[in-house]
Amino acid sequence: MSKPAIVVDHMSMMFNLNKEKVDNLKEYFIKLLTRRLHFTEFWALNDITFTVEKGERVGVLGFNGAGKSTLLKVIAGVLKPTKGSVKVNGVIAPMLELGAGFDMNYSGKENIFLYGATMGYSRKFIEEKYNEIVEFSELKDFIDVPVKNYSSGMRARLGFAIATAVEPEILILDEVLSVGDAKFRKKSEEKVRSMFDKGTTVLFVSHSTQQVLNICNKAIILDHGKLIAQGDAKEICKLYDDMVKGVK
Amino acid sequence: MKYLKNFYKYRYLLYEIVRKNIKLQYRNSVLGIFWTFLQPLLTTIVLVLVFGGVFGSKRADMVNFPIYLLCGRLIYEFFTQSTKRAMRSIRLSASVIKKVYVPKYIYPLSNVIANFVTFLISLTVLACFIIYFYFFSDKPPIINGYIFLSPVPILILLILSVGVGLILSTLEVFFKDVEYLYEVFCMLLFYLTPIFYHVDQLGITNRFVKMALMANPLYAITNMFRSCVLYGEMFNMNHFWYALGFSLLTVIIGLWAFYKKQDKFILHI
Secondary structure, three states, rough: OOOOEEEEEEEEEEEEEOOOOOOOHHHHHHHHHOOOOOOOOEEEEEEEEOOOOOOOOOEEEEOOOOOOOHHHHHHHOOOOOEEEEEEEEOOOEEEEEOOOOOOOOOOOOHHHHHHHHHHOOOHHHHHHHHHHHHHHHHHHHOOEHHHHOOHHHHHHHHHHHHHOOOOOOOEEEEEOOOOOOHHHHHHHEEEHHHHHOOOOEEEOOOHHHHHHHHHOOOOEEEEEEEEEEEEEEHHHHHHHHHHHHHHH | OOHHHHHHHHHHHHHHHHHHHHHHHHOOOOHHHHHHHHHHHHHHHHHHHHHHOOOOOOHHHOOOHHHHHHHHHHHHHHHHHHHHHHHHHHHOOOOHOOOOOOOOOHHHHHHHHHHHHHHHHHHHHHHHHHHHHOOOOOOOOOOOOOHHHHHHHHHHHHHHHHHHHHHHHHHHHOHHHHHHHHHHHHHHHHHHHOOOOOHHOOOOOOOOHHHHHHHHHHEEEHHHHHHHHHHHHOOOOOHHOOOOHHHHHHHOOOOOOOHHHHHHHHOOO
């Protein structure tokens, strides 16, 4: 067995919740002089420890504000943890928000290369995958149109097509499998499933235990920034369902 | 070493963003990339008319005034445009930075490089000026082997712009006011840099005022550049060391500030 794909070690993430955002000099100095520049500490994630082995598919469950998205951002390297460490072995494809790297004035075709480069792939590599991406996104007729004229569904389809075409070793899915119409949703689920067979590690965030059971073999539950349960997907999903009922 | 490896991985991104910035700058304009050529030409004609004609009195003894002006204007324009765009780059790419990991310095850096490419294209205007005045003027520019040294001031200018761009982009994330302050500063810089005048001809007797003018690294860079393409002489070595030292210092300060603060960017944009 090779090295684990993701190791999260006693990781905490703290934010300063200032009541007003101070982003100009005048306010900053006034606040500094009047000593009103105080912050409230908020621990979005508190002492999280878990390990994801290569090829494991982990569902991340939790209520709104439990810290799911923050956790994914830390793993993707967007946020740096306040304490502890996160180690990732392998190429990561963060699908936190499909099409986040798009430039609105750029055409679909140009954006494919830009988005690919954002994930660290060369122009040549993307050229090889280009046809596959266009075909999968079903946007052949619109590929030279600026992305600003795309519908949100079209944008998401293109983003999904690029992110999955590059065959990453670790795939982060933040409620993105609800993209487009039912037909495309089915297609994208199939695509993700085909990636499992190649041994892709998956982190999947969802509110739906049904989706988690469909895709994942393991799961964790976050609540108010703490990891409260981890283990086999079936047990954890049952626990989560009980929690939901308990809240009601 | 770790940084270099990461930079190597994201070199495609640098390339794609530079490409994008150049492509989008002139998209939807009828003349397109031709504007990089046309804009300095037209603005220089305006400046020649204003400072060579209406306000011009002492300019007569100066060597070829249109070339003198164009050199200063090109350098000033590149510096201010590239640093202004680098300054806004982090905030403008907030949507990417918030969602995907990318080395953030790519954004200020790519903006400076994209401007540098258009700057190099606009140097063809200067070449045309030099060729024209060399053959059809009673005050031709002196062209000799020193013209091959002209890339030296240009490279120093590039280093300076990267450094200042890094510093400004870091500041701008935390204080948006910097944008407006810098706008005023650039206007001040236009008059502080000898674009349309010659420092020796101002008749400044106060040593401190003169030193303040010469402290401007753009002063040293424009003078060096003019030595190469207009006067046909070796540039002043004091200018060389001063400009180089100043530029490297801004890069060091810029990198230091950027690396120290970049993890906090996401909380502010």
